[in-house]
Amino acid sequence: MRELMLGNAAFARGAYEAGVTVATAYPGTPSTEITENIAKYDCVYAEWSPNEKVALEVALGASVAGARALCCMKHVGLNVAADPLFTAAYTGINGGLVIIVADDPGMHSSQNEQDSRLYALSAHLPMLEPADSAEAKEFVLRAYELSEQYDTPVIVRTNTRLSHSQGLVETAPRRDIALKPYVKDIQKYVMMPGMARKRRIVLEKRMREMETAADAIDINRINMKGAGIGVITSGVVYNYVREALPEASVLKLGLIHPLPEKLIKKFARRVDKLYVAEELEPFIERKIKEMGVPVTGKQIFPPWGEYSVNMIAEKIGGVKRDEYDFGALPQRPPVMCAGCPHRAVFYTIKKLGLTAAGDIGCYTLGALPPHTGIDTCVCMGASIGMAMGMEKARGEDFTRKLVAVIGDSTFFHSGLTGLTDMVYNGSRCTVIIVDNATTGMTGHQNHPATGKNLKGDIAYAIDIERLARALGVKHVRTVDPFDLKALENTLKEETARDELSVVIARRPCALLDKKTKLPQFVITDACKQCGVCLKLGCPAIKKTPRGITIDKAVCTGCALCENVCAFGAIETAEN
Amino acid sequence: MTDILIVGVGGQGTLLASRVLGNLALSLGYDVKLSEVHGMAQRGGSVVTHIRFGDTVLSPVIDKGGADIILAFEKLEALRWSGYLKKGGKMFVSTQEILPMPVITGAEEYPRDIAERIKAAAPDVVFVDALSLARKAGDIRTLNTVLIGALARRTDIEKKAFIEAVKATVPKRAIETNIAAFELGYNL
Numbered sequence: 001m002r003e004l005m006l007g008n009a010a011f012a013r014g015a016y017e018a019g020v021t022v023a024t025a026y027p028g029t030p031s032t033e034i035t036e037n038i039a040k041y042d043c044v045y046a047e048w049s050p051n052e053k054v055a056l057e058v059a060l061g062a063s064v065a066g067a068r069a070l071c072c073m074k075h076v077g078l079n080v081a082a083d084p085l086f087t088a089a090y091t092g093i094n095g096g097l098v099i100i101v102a103d104d105p106g107m108h109s110s111q112n113e114q115d116s117r118l119y120a121l122s123a124h125l126p127m128l129e130p131a132d133s134a135e136a137k138e139f140v141l142r143a144y145e146l147s148e149q150y151d152t153p154v155i156v157r158t159n160t161r162l163s164h165s166q167g168l169v170e171t172a173p174r175r176d177i178a179l180k181p182y183v184k185d186i187q188k189y190v191m192m193p194g195m196a197r198k199r200r201i202v203l204e205k206r207m208r209e210m211e212t213a214a215d216a217i218d219i220n221r222i223n224m225k226g227a228g229i230g231v232i233t234s235g236v237v238y239n240y241v242r243e244a245l246p247e248a249s250v251l252k253l254g255l256i257h258p259l260p261e262k263l264i265k266k267f268a269r270r271v272d273k274l275y276v277a278e279e280l281e282p283f284i285e286r287k288i289k290e291m292g293v294p295v296t297g298k299q300i301f302p303p304w305g306e307y308s309v310n311m312i313a314e315k316i317g318g319v320k321r322d323e324y325d326f327g328a329l330p331q332r333p334p335v336m337c338a339g340c341p342h343r344a345v346f347y348t349i350k351k352l353g354l355t356a357a358g359d360i361g362c363y364t365l366g367a368l369p370p371h372t373g374i375d376t377c378v379c380m381g382a383s384i385g386m387a388m389g390m391e392k393a394r395g396e397d398f399t400r401k402l403v404a405v406i407g408d409s410t411f412f413h414s415g416l417t418g419l420t421d422m423v424y425n426g427s428r429c430t431v432i433i434v435d436n437a438t439t440g441m442t443g444h445q446n447h448p449a450t451g452k453n454l455k456g457d458i459a460y461a462i463d464i465e466r467l468a469r470a471l472g473v474k475h476v477r478t479v480d481p482f483d484l485k486a487l488e489n490t491l492k493e494e495t496a497r498d499e500l501s502v503v504i505a506r507r508p509c510a511l512l513d514k515k516t517k518l519p520q521f522v523i524t525d526a527c528k529q530c531g532v533c534l535k536l537g538c539p540a541i542k543k544t545p546r547g548i549t550i551d552k553a554v555c556t557g558c559a560l561c562e563n564v565c566a567f568g569a570i571e572t573a574e575n
Numbered sequence: 576m577t578d579i580l581i582v583g584v585g586g587q588g589t590l591l592a593s594r595v596l597g598n599l600a601l602s603l604g605y606d607v608k609l610s611e612v613h614g615m616a617q618r619g620g621s622v623v624t625h626i627r628f629g630d631t632v633l634s635p636v637i638d639k640g641g642a643d644i645i646l647a648f649e650k651l652e653a654l655r656w657s658g659y660l661k662k663g664g665k666m667f668v669s670t671q672e673i674l675p676m677p678v679i680t681g682a683e684e685y686p687r688d689i690a691e692r693i694k695a696a697a698p699d700v701v702f703v704d705a706l707s708l709a710r711k712a713g714d715i716r717t718l719n720t721v722l723i724g725a726l727a728r729r730t731d732i733e734k735k736a737f738i739e740a741v742k743a744t745v746p747k748r749a750i751e752t753n754i755a756a757f758e759l760g761y762n763l
Contacts, residue, residue: 334619362618
């Protein structure tokens with residue numbers, strides 16, 4: 001059957017057809033939907049793991065135990081999973097093991113633009129890169145074959161464009177793959193120095209074999225047109241090249257590590273001028289230059305952002321499309337939703353003049369005007385560690401005005417170890433856990449404290465208060481952020497305290513909580529147009545030529561504006 | 576090859592509109608690619624969806640100056656993306672204004688000359704009060720189908736194919752309202 005499928009759905013379909021029985025991930029744009037889609041198949045065990053490191057370890061365990069396993073993550077998730085990744089290359093696999101990693105050129109939804117191909121290089125792991133939804137499915141199937149043929153984990157690289165575009169996919173039935181026998185083998189699976197040294201040589205030999213095979217593998221293919229321009233490319237950029245330069249010859253690489261030396265040299269000989277078109281790092285280009293083959297790449301292309309048909313046409317084809325310039329426009333940055341429980345936290349942080357080490361999630365939006373309530377955002381869990389560092393660098397007085405702000409899902413991902421450090425090494429900081437009962441930014445996934453698992457079944461809900469207390473935090477308080485006064489008092493008291501404390505600001509995500517119908521608010525004639533409500537940055541409150549108004553279609557009745565209005569000019573619509 | 580860009584503000588239902596057009600192209604036997612925005616930008620940010628169909632579609636995205644049609648759910652977004660229209664392309668613009676946060680906070684002003692500036696970029700533009708028509712159809716969320724109706728009137732593709740695509744894409748309980756919305760857009 002032919003279906004229009006999101007790239008990420010096609011990856012999931014490929015894993016399903018390949019007979020995968022265990023799939024693990026932590027949500028991260030643009031990779032999230034792969035796992036959401038594979039979770040729909042009853043025959044596949046699928047889990048949201050607390051973080052990518054655990055996810056990869058679970059998948060590796062499943063593979064060693066004989067199953068075909070899948071692990072998915074975004075590019076920065078691979079940093080977290082890097083520890084098991086590098087050694088999994090040494091152990092190899094039993095059942096096929098595929099890791100899908102989603103890069104984000106252009107940083108649509110990420111804090112950096114790292115290129116995952118460099119992980120394949122330094123971990124000595126093969127990597128495939130499909131160009132569209134149809135290949136997304138096919139390449140996952142190929143990846144399992146290669147994984148088992150060469151006894152290695154295989155990485156499949158995607159990016160935002162591929163993961164979030166839809167294309168036609170031909171589906172096929174699931175293959176019947178039997179669980180392989182589990183055989184205890186400490187020489188292969190216990191990586192202590194004596195065994196690891198031997199596996200290091202196996203690893204090297206395996207990559208040499210794959211290098212030779214790469215010259216003949218059918219997912220690396222030459223499409224000869226003219227002998228003038230030749231372009232070596234892979235992934236989504238291949239589509240841009242074909243569309244921009246229909247007369248150019250193209251070497252499309254499906255296997256991007258290891259690279260096929262003979263094939264590349266053969267292609268280079270057949271064209272007058274050789275180019276590499278690859279987003280981000282000059283990964284293929286460097287390798288070609290090492291071969292002694294002259295090639296043009298980053299000399300004309302930027303090492304950042306996404307490429308496009310227009311860019312290829314201009315840089316290689318020399319044809320520039322006229323672009324219409326309509327002048328500057330107001331930007332439309334993403335905002336916290338109306339009724340978002342995070343808003344009250346950042347309003348209060350700003351009001352109290354606190355320095356806030358921030359973290360990764362919807363609440364990172366608290367850094368933008370009008371709140372400007374976050375000072376740093378680096379990686380998952382960094383808020384707690386960085387607050388600790390700020391405290392140790394600047395001392396007690398500074399720390400009386402210092403908080404770490406972290407979400408509930410992020411806390412489970414990477415906050416626990418940071419908090420452990422604070423307890424162990426003596427911090428007097430205040431950690432605010434903004435607990436909205438979901439993983440918000442990636443589209444509402446369950447996590448260890450929501451009481452449900454990826455499949456939607458009831459799961460044990462870990463109690464964040466008890467967890468913090470068990471770690472040794474003596475002062476743990478929970479507050480409803482919609483109770484603005486209580487929130488402000490709690491933060492004042494806890495930052496003033498000379499001991500470590502955790503404040504849990506708890507209220508479900510406004511998009512999740514559709515059942516609670518609170519009365520909406522209106523602005524009455526008592527309004528003095530002072531604009532304090534506008535400082536909440538609520539998309540429901542607008543300044544119009546006729547004065548400040550509340551948009552009925554957007555207001556959720558959170559009452560925050562009523563609480564900040566000094567003139568009592570904001571009332572429920574019912575009054 | 577037909578290239579359609581759908582632009583708006585996160586949460587306005589642009590994704591559903593793109594899926595209707597994707598299903599339409601499929602039903603006509605074309606190769607199709609759609610490109611969407613997920614994640615952070617969805618939180619009230621500027622969003623864009625690309626729909627491309629024809630004999631063979633390569634790139635999943637439309638470049639500046641490449642769109643045959645732009646369907647805009649919001650006026651400021653219409654102007655922001657108007658540079659993506661091909662010379663001689665058509666634009667369908669909902670007259671709704673959604674103030675971005677820098678405007679709400681007073682840091683910037685919502686431009687008052689949007690319609691004129693769009694007309695300069697795209698002489699073939701239709702402004703639609705899609706929100707009112709959607710309300711008339713019974714649900715403001717059908718404003719996407721109103722715009723599809725307006726578009727359907729001005730293409731060579733049969734009306735029936737559009738209606739089938741709407742039916743195949745929207746939730747079952749919303750079919751009736753969406754067909755009403757489509758007709759209101761079509762009969763502008």
